[in-house]
């Protein structure tokens with residue numbers, strides 16, 4: 269495999285040369301937060317929003333980070349990599365314990381880690397399954413504690429699916445690594461941020477870009493039954509962009525593959541993405 273540029277505690281080096289301590293709290297407790305920051309045509313998509321969310325995740329877990337230093341490292345990864353399209357994975361952990369302990373030492377120094385990869389952004393059709401959302405109640409925090417997502421997504425993959433759509437007692441939440449949108453009688457719906465979901469940046473960008481184009485997206489509480497009435501369903505994320513759901517395994521659906529509303533939203537998002545309108549930072 270080609271060398272991947274990484275950074276660990278401020279030191280830029282090849283990813284395979286980075287060594288971490290087994291007493292890192294990221295390792296023992298997944299006591300860390302992260303971001304996936306896309307860039308396209310040398311421009312970062314919604315950089316400020318990603319940095320703000322990283323900062324909010326740290327604050328929510330009382331992780332004392334130097335966000336402007338992290339932001340500089342992300343920018344440095346992108347500018348030195350010479351890649352045109354791709355994403356940066358960036359993680360901040362609470363630090364390394366002297367010995368594993370649930371109770372953290374408030375004087376620990378945070379541990380930062382990131383890397384950059386080439387990535388082709390394209391909207392793919394997705395086959396999904398449905399499952400009960402078994403995660404904790406702070407899914408608004410972009411924490412690396414993702415075992416609920418990991419187990420559900422792998423179960424879904426074993427059923428030959430690309431993603432999973434989760435629900436808590438029948439109320440829709442989000443995808444395993446994405447937010448969910450659906451269309452009934454031409455109206456677009458997405459679970460509100462109070463549904464214990466990640467405040468997805470692609471979700472936010474799509475809502476605001478659609479609004480600018482006169483398309484209103486309703487945010488609220490919706491059920492699996494609502495989803496099964498939908499003529500179009502799609503998932504959003506920084507790497508998926510808008511991915512159309514073509515099948516929910518085990519369910520009869522009303523999904524139309526050439527749905528006009530999806531095509532309109534996808535076009536609006538694609539145009540904004542490709543033309544650089546979603547970028548607020550030029551490398």
Ligand code: PDD
Nearest residue numbers: 304444445446447466468469470505506
């Ligand atoms: N995940 N919900 C969950 C649970 C996610 O993991 C993600 C993204 C999203 C979409 O967020 P955004 O639009 O800001 O990417 C929603 C990233 C891509 C990941 O973990 O790889």
